[in-house]
Amino acid sequence: MPELPEVETVVRGLAQRVAGDVIQSVWLGEKPQTFKSPPPVIAATLEGARIRSVRRMGKHIVFDLEHNSRGAAHWIVHLGMTGRMLVSPPEAGLEKHTHAIARLASGRELRFVDPRRFGRLSVVQDFTTVGVEPLEISFEQFAPLFRKRNTPIKSALLNQKLLRGVGNIYADESLFRAAIRPRRRAASLSRTELRRLYNAVRQVLRKAIAAGGSSISDYVDVEGAPGSFHFQHHVYGRAGEPCLRCRALIKRIVVAGRGTHYCPKCQK
């Protein structure tokens, strides 16, 4: 599922391939929940716009648009669980569950495909979010996020209003590397543990970006290629298998309604 490293990979691919291109026309599908802005507004905002830049904010893809007659705007794409943003030649066969197509002046197409339909498209004048980028903050900014929070640390890591971009896989992998149990109350973490967690989150995210993300669900980059970080997972999806550090069996529990994987011996 697309979390920060997967979205970062997609954004880098998009920035390379479609920055500077112009959206000539747009087709939008019939599934209303895909669109957070009214489809006519999305179409009118995209058509004729030049893509100035593509960047990532948390798990959001932000297309910065410049329109001769309408001024600046932003096209926001959230991939949800199974969303894919593909750069395709027009002759490529249409995948099932294609919900939006933007035809570019260069002849290629930007296609949004999303079987499970948790993904969302919108256009806004200003895009702001709460929460901070884990790869852009210091430890002194990180530690206070968890102070006074009585929720499990795993839930806190998933809370996009605190840190943005960490999802289920990287929460579990970070907690393993920090040797902290997912159900520990956030406020109970010592400064030493928070320091370990800060380092672990950043290391896991950086390594995952370097590997092009994890391809667990149907995540692929803009050209349809999978990432490879799932080969470096220590706990996620390894329930019942031996811990790579101590050989104890990895456990699976449910925290915040999410499958949660940890080593009962290494994580305290």
Next chain:
DNA sequence: ACTATGTCCTGCGAGC
């Protein structure tokens, strides 16, 4: 102001 839980949605694999 927090925190917990239910809901959305389709594909896939287990089980019979």
Next chain:
DNA sequence: TGCTCGCAGGACATAG
């Protein structure tokens, strides 16, 4: 083989 059923989860609504 072919069917049913349960599970996967990001964000948001709602309730406590």
